[in-house]
Amino acid sequence: MSPSAWIDTAVLPPRRLPDTVEAALAYLAGALGHAVYAQWTLARLKRRYGSLAEAKAKATQPAVLKLLLAHDAAIEYWERGRLRTVPADQAPAADTVLARLLHTHRRRFKTAQASSPPVAVPEAAASAAPNLWLASLAHGVPGLAWLARAGRFAQPHAATNTLGAADDGQALALFLRDRAGRSSHTLRAYGAELRRLMRWCDVRQLGPLSDLTRHDLLAYRHALQHGGSQPEQAGPPRSDSTRTRALAVVASLYRYWYDTGYLHANPAAGLAAGGRARVGFTPTRLIAPALLAACDAWLDASPPDSVAALPWLRRRAIWALYRYAGVRLAELVWAPEAGLPRLEAEAPGRWTL
Structure with missing residues (x-):
C-alpha cells in the first residue's frame, strides 16, 4: 500500500x-x-x-x-x-x-477507507481551518467577543507582522496549528491551559490577550499559586508541576506571537522562569587555566630573596583565600575602622579569617 x-x-x-x-x-x-x-x-x-x-x-x-x-x-x-x-x-x-x-x-x-474525516479537503474548508482551531479552543469559554479584537501590544503593520493575523482569534488559531497541530494530546493540553487563562481574564474583565500587561500576567501567576476567591479565578492553588505547565503554555504563546511579529512587545518574558532552569548550571572561572596554574605554582614556591618573609606570607594568605574560599574582593580590603580583616593563627599552620 x-x-x-x-x-x-x-x-x-x-x-x-x-x-x-x-x-x-x-x-x-x-x-x-x-x-x-x-x-x-x-x-x-x-x-x-x-x-x-x-x-x-x-x-x-x-x-x-x-x-x-x-x-x-x-x-x-x-x-x-x-x-x-x-x-x-x-x-x-x-x-x-x-x-x-x-x-x-x-x-x-x-x-482512507477506515478514516472518518474526509480524505479530500476542499479549498474552502482548508481556508476555514483557523476557525476550526479557534472553535476547539474557545469551547467552554462563552462570551469572549474580544477574540475578534487586537490589544495594545498587537503589531498593526503588515511589514513586520509576519504572522499575518489581524486579531487575537486568528493569532491563537495559528499558534495552535503550528505548536499543537501534530498531536491531539498537545492540542488538548494547550487548549485547557489557554481556556483557564481566558476564563480568568473574563472574570476580571480583561482582554484581549494581546492587551494584557506584565502586571496582569504576574497577577495570573499569583492566582495559580495562591488560588482565587471564586472557582473561575484560576481555581484553587495549583501544584508546582501544574503551575509550571500552565505558565509554560502562556509563555510559549506570547513568545510565539512576539517572534512572528504579531506583538511588538512580550509581556510574558521570563514568566515561566524558575529554579529548574538553573539545575544544569555549571560555574566557570574568570581566570584562564594557564594563569591559574601559574598562580598555583607561585603559591607553592619559596619566597625570593628580594621579598621579606612577612609580606610574602601575607600575599599567599590573600591569594589562598581568594582561590579556595570564594571570598569577595571587597572582603579582602583592609578596613582599620572595623578591624578587618581579622586573622587568627593557630599551630600547627592553622588560621581563621
Whole structure:
C-alpha cells in the first residue's frame, strides 16, 4: 500500500502522508518527535557533524561510529519504543519500519477507507481551518467577543507582522496549528491551559490577550499559586508541576506571537522562569587555566630573596583565600575602622579569617 493511502488524523485538517517511503518516514519523525529511520556512512557523518570526533561526542552517535569502523553502513531505526543501531545488512527494510510504526500508532494514522474525516479537503474548508482551531479552543469559554479584537501590544503593520493575523482569534488559531497541530494530546493540553487563562481574564474583565500587561500576567501567576476567591479565578492553588505547565503554555504563546511579529512587545518574558532552569548550571572561572596554574605554582614556591618573609606570607594568605574560599574582593580590603580583616593563627599552620 502506498504511504499516501494513510492519513494523519491528529492534525486539522487531516492530511495524507507523502507518496514515497523516505518522505513518509521523515514526516513521521517530525510528527512523533523522534528519529525513526536513518542510514549512516562515514562520509555522511563527516558532512553532518564536520568531523568524526564531533560525531563521537554526540549522544547517539558513538554506537553508529563504532559500527562504521567495521561496516560500510549502519542503520538507526525505531522499534518497540527505542532507537536501535545495527549494520545495514542486518536492518529491516525502510517500508517494514514504516508499516510497523503506522500499526503502532494506528489510532492516529488510518487508511482512507477506515478514516472518518474526509480524505479530500476542499479549498474552502482548508481556508476555514483557523476557525476550526479557534472553535476547539474557545469551547467552554462563552462570551469572549474580544477574540475578534487586537490589544495594545498587537503589531498593526503588515511589514513586520509576519504572522499575518489581524486579531487575537486568528493569532491563537495559528499558534495552535503550528505548536499543537501534530498531536491531539498537545492540542488538548494547550487548549485547557489557554481556556483557564481566558476564563480568568473574563472574570476580571480583561482582554484581549494581546492587551494584557506584565502586571496582569504576574497577577495570573499569583492566582495559580495562591488560588482565587471564586472557582473561575484560576481555581484553587495549583501544584508546582501544574503551575509550571500552565505558565509554560502562556509563555510559549506570547513568545510565539512576539517572534512572528504579531506583538511588538512580550509581556510574558521570563514568566515561566524558575529554579529548574538553573539545575544544569555549571560555574566557570574568570581566570584562564594557564594563569591559574601559574598562580598555583607561585603559591607553592619559596619566597625570593628580594621579598621579606612577612609580606610574602601575607600575599599567599590573600591569594589562598581568594582561590579556595570564594571570598569577595571587597572582603579582602583592609578596613582599620572595623578591624578587618581579622586573622587568627593557630599551630600547627592553622588560621581563621
